Amino acid sequence: MEPEPPVAAKVGARPGLLNRKSADGRQDSRVTIPIEAALAPAMVDLLRSSRMLTKGSIIMTANPPLAALKGCRVLVVEDEFFQAKDLARALSEAGAVPVGPVPSFRDAVEALDRNDVIDAAVLDINLRGQMAYEVADVLASRGIPFLFATGYDPELLPEAHRDRPIYEKPFRMDYLLAGVASLCAQSAAKA
Structure with a gap:
């Protein structure tokens, strides 16, 4: 059974977009979803207001940055x-x-x-x-x-x-x- 690809939230992403990148002959996959669907509205607002979130920003949602x-x-x-x-x-x-x-x-x-x-x-x-x-x-x-x-x-x-x-x-x-x-x-x- 193949492991699940990591989920990333990306500003401006299309829902369910699957990114596949090849580096040194190896495949790297990532499922990208709109940031608004991955995080609570307050978190999106916080990240935008702190200028940590701009168009194209990617945030891995598995581990919050604590x-x-x-x-x-x-x-x-x-x-x-x-x-x-x-x-x-x-x-x-x-x-x-x-x-x-x-x-x-x-x-x-x-x-x-x-x-x-x-x-x-x-x-x-x-x-x-x-x-x-x-x-x-x-x-x-x-x-x-x-x-x-x-x-x-x-x-x-x-x-x-x-x-x-x-x-x-x-x-x-x-x-x-x-x-x-x-x-x-x-x-x-x-x-």
Whole structure:
């Protein structure tokens, strides 16, 4: 029985396109599907907004790119206890170093001041009834990449932060981790 060819998602691909390439007399096959069919819309938007995805880009879908999380210090700004706990645990299990979680603007700024290095952040918009845009402003001013994980409508974001990735609750944790890994890779590239 022949092994299944790897599946790749490609921007602009036709569904079910089978690519066969010959290198040194050996055949290499790959089934290509449209990226929109392989990944969740939020992931496609994240990859496009981070300029990692352009026409013709290919992403192998078997293993999400989580290696960038290893040792990445991620500030978690979330006021819902169970959501914060789950997110911090998932980040830790993926190799990241969660900072927090913190439930308020004041706690977020204190965490930023106490820690020399924050590589990325996950930010809920509503923190105990206070909008977290000031936290977003502080993160942006310090050059710390972040994403929003919220139940709020993305259209409510201030213009200054509309280009940030947003994950609407309830979100799949694996998608959010891939988004955070992308932010960590951005930080590593700047260092």
